[in-house]
Amino acid sequence: MPKVLKEKILRSEALARSIYRMTVESEYISQTARPGQFVNLKCSDGIEPVLRRPISICRVNREQKTFELVFQVRGRGTELLSRKKAGDSVDILGPLGNPFEISAHYKKIAVVGGGIGIFPLLFILDEYGKHREDNLKAFDLSAFIGFRDKDSIVLKDEFEKACDTCRISTEDGSAGCRGFVTGLLEEELSRKHYDIIYTCGPTAMMKKVAETAGLYKVPCQVSLEQRMGCGIGACLVCACKTKYGDGWEYSHVCKDGPVFWCDRVIFDEQVEDFG
């Protein structure tokens, strides 16, 4: 059940050029949020910008009652958010959206992300990691994360700690493997089976991940990004076409998503995004 909350920022730090991490104290979000969910933030105490901005929950710390957001400055809203400091408060609505399906039934798990799409994937790895500690279940966790160049790489250490295998690609080859992260996934799938793939990032990347998953018959969930207004299914701003039987229907990314099984997504109808 989402709530409007005014919470305290404990830390705000720049991770890379125009990428910031904000650590927020929130008993409610830290205890109730699930991987794939997001919060809708008011970016300033004034009137402008009127609309809240959606940011995925990157991690929660249930013991310390905190959660983390990592965001890229894109425009006015995220610029204002990046100016907030430790001790300031932030007005949030959340947790929102349909989360990723996390199940002990999946043993071999891959997350595939590109650009700002990598942030919600860390929460998935943490959640499986926690299951592993609690139940001694043998999960095999792999991450494939792609960036434009070496200066855009963020959260590398966090990903490496959270999984068993972490492979990085950069488009210009300045770090990790040269090329797209989808190439790394294809290479891996040709020799190893996964029980599920979770992906988030640019539409073209997710489309390719979904096609590759389909080829190897691996279930795949994608997290879509759309411009949003209310974040709760009331304003229709985030409507997108999804498959329904032999035809299609409108879904709300904020309420029915942002996470969908890939076979419901009509990738060519998705607005271009901001990987």
Ligand SMILES: Cc1cc2nc3c(=O)[nH]c(=O)nc-3n(C[C@H](O)[C@H](O)[C@H](O)COP(=O)(O)OP(=O)(O)OC[C@H]3O[C@@H](n4cnc5c(N)ncnc54)[C@H](O)[C@@H]3O)c2cc1C
């Ligand atoms: C469910 C969800 C989760 C998200 N999680 C994250 C996250 O974890 N980290 C992160 O950095 N960003 C995330 N985003 C994107 C973030 O919400 C936008 O970057 C932010 O709203 C931009 O606001 P702004 O005022 O800074 O920019 P604006 O001035 O509103 O826009 C700047 C530019 O970004 C484009 N844009 C803005 N919002 C969207 C959108 N939703 N889809 C496509 N293009 C858009 C605009 O067309 C414009 O070109 C998420 C978006 C969604 C829908």
Ligand code: FES
């Ligand atoms: S953002 Fe208003 S319906 Fe989705």
